Amino acid sequence: GENVEQHPSTLSVQEGDSAVIKCTYSDSASNYFPWYKQELGKRPQLIIDIRSNVGEKKDQRIAVTLNKTAKHFSLHITETQPEDSAVYFCAASTAGANNLFFGTGTRLTVIP
């Protein structure tokens, strides 16, 4: 089955700086890569996703990049704000299998 690894497990940045979280996956058939944000005590919520036919996708301060050859994808948050503090999970999914395999999560702390 798919194995998703995520790094780093914790990340602290100063407000206004950028944050980058990286994930690798093992199954070359995976073609959908969502990112979820989980605030303390709340449910994970989808913040951005990318499909394998696209190399990069942006949504305001958030961007995701995908390198299919290397089987890794990354989340980039620019101009970080305190409300960005949360746990971020990457995931990979294979069409047809209809499963979502999550990384272990990154706890991001934005220091005011």
Next chain:
Amino acid sequence: DSGVTQTPKHLITATGQRVTLRCSPRSGDLSVYWYQQSLDQGLQFLIQYYNGEERAKGNILERFSAQQFPDLHSELNLSSLELGDSALYFCASSKITGSHTEAFFGQGTRLTVV
């Protein structure tokens, strides 16, 4: 509100007992996933059902079982509970569209085993 409903929100029970967690997926979603999240841990995939049939199994203990009913709601049964089973249990549902699987999570059931 994601549209996925989980009950109960909190559950406290003793070791050795059995509990049932319930999940109602979003309207039209055929796929239901169950995840376990222990304190400060990631999301551990337990099991997935699609339109009433088991589709995939993750790290689910033999003491745990699940099913999805004709109305598409799902139940996760946890038996012979141990202290280590204390965790937040999430249900997620998805609507299979094209080549991706976007999942929406319920608010979770916090299980405390004492």
